[in-house]
Amino acid sequence: MALCGLLLTLLVAALHAYFLVLEMFLWTKPLGMKTFRNTREKALATRVLAANQGLYNGFLAAGIIAGLVLAQPVLVTFSLVCVVVAGAYGAYSVNRRIFFIQALPAILALLLRTAHM
Template identity: 40%
Template sequence: MQIAATIMACLVALEHFFILWLEMFNADSEMASQAFGVDRNLLGVPAVQTLLKNQGLYNGFLAVGIIFSLFVVPVAASAGVTMFFLACIIIAAIFGSVTASKSILVIQGLPALIAFILAYLA
């Protein structure tokens, strides 16, 4: 169970590193336009770029937190710290599904919830 929890948490971290890349370095692309359901012209507006870069940075911090919790934090505290970062993602996904797009709950929230449950059971 521990191996499954670690693998799933790593997948969640990878997803959030991808979101970091998309929001910080590729925010005005066609891929970002499709992912966010926003016109590409809007994504080119400097103020929108700034907001997306800020969001991307937060997603990066969540990803780094998960990796840190899995591979740096002492074993006795690792599961708790991992579950904390996963819970942050779950809460953000719930908020995002209410305020932005229902798909956020499935795309970001569901993998984090699965990883959280596996970490809890491990």
């Protein structure tokens, strides 16, 4: 159970590092536009906003990784809760898919981590 919680936590961190790359560096590239279903014009018009979003996703990944490396479970939990809140808000305000991609893995990681404690 503890290993599953750790692996899921690492997956959430990896996803958010990937979101950083997509939003900061690939937003106006074919992969970024396809992933977020953007036209070239919309991607160009929103690239600064997307980069800001990507930076925040990077902070979430960094919080999880720093918490794991420094053996600070409170930091890991806080970061995962932030991911859940961001994913729930994204699902509400942008697209329901975001809940399943972002919030659900973090919820599962929190549940598995809590079961281990």
